[in-house]
Amino acid sequence: MLLFALCTLTVLIYAIINRKNRKNLIPGGICLLVLMPVGLVPFTQITLKIEFERDKEDRSKVIEMVRGGALKPNVTYNPSLIHLPEQYEKLSKGGGDIVVEGEGDDLQVLFFTFRGALDHFSGFVYTGNGTVPEGEVFGSRLVEVDRLGRNWFFIRGG
Incomplete structure (x- = not known):
């Protein structure tokens, strides 16, 4: 993305320096048209929503x-870790493991979408009582929590 933005800037500078020939503006215009949707459309959120619904x-069967x-x-x-059976491994990235804390209405289950180093991770969380996960959960401080459904959330810890 950064490389593409630098190329766009270079093309635009070249077009301004050589502005006598209007054809020099065409590559810069094309780059801007491509760069605008990339910066404005929330592709990550769209992808996560599709993956969650799919x-x-x-x-729910795993829960x-x-x-x-x-x-x-x-x-x-x-x-706290459960390695999922083979047919469900795809539900949790980074090895097919889920994290389970609590039980009954206090049950919280984390399906990883990203399993980074140390305490950086993101994933879909099911909470038994539907309360919003907050503070320190799964051994990490939460930096993002978005409700996806009645008992489902997307979280990012770090």
Whole structure:
């Protein structure tokens, strides 16, 4: 993106210096037309919304398996992690693991959309009672929380 913006700036400067020939403005105009939607359209939010809606039913099945006890923490180094069965691994990026905290109405389940280093992550969270996750959740301070549905949120920690 930055490289494209620099190319656009170079083309525009060249066109201004050589403004006698109006054809020199065409490449700059094309670059601006391409650059505007890239900067104005929230592609990340659109993609996340599509991904959430596409896999919501399967995530709900996983929640029911966790609630029913069919899925329990199974990662030896972390008592909150559940490695999902093969058919559900795609629901959580970065290895197919989900994080489970609490139980009953206090249940919170995190499906990763990004699993970064240390405490940086993002993902879809199900909360059993529908309350907004806030403060420190899943071992990290939340920097973004967006409601996606009755019990569903998108969070970003860091």
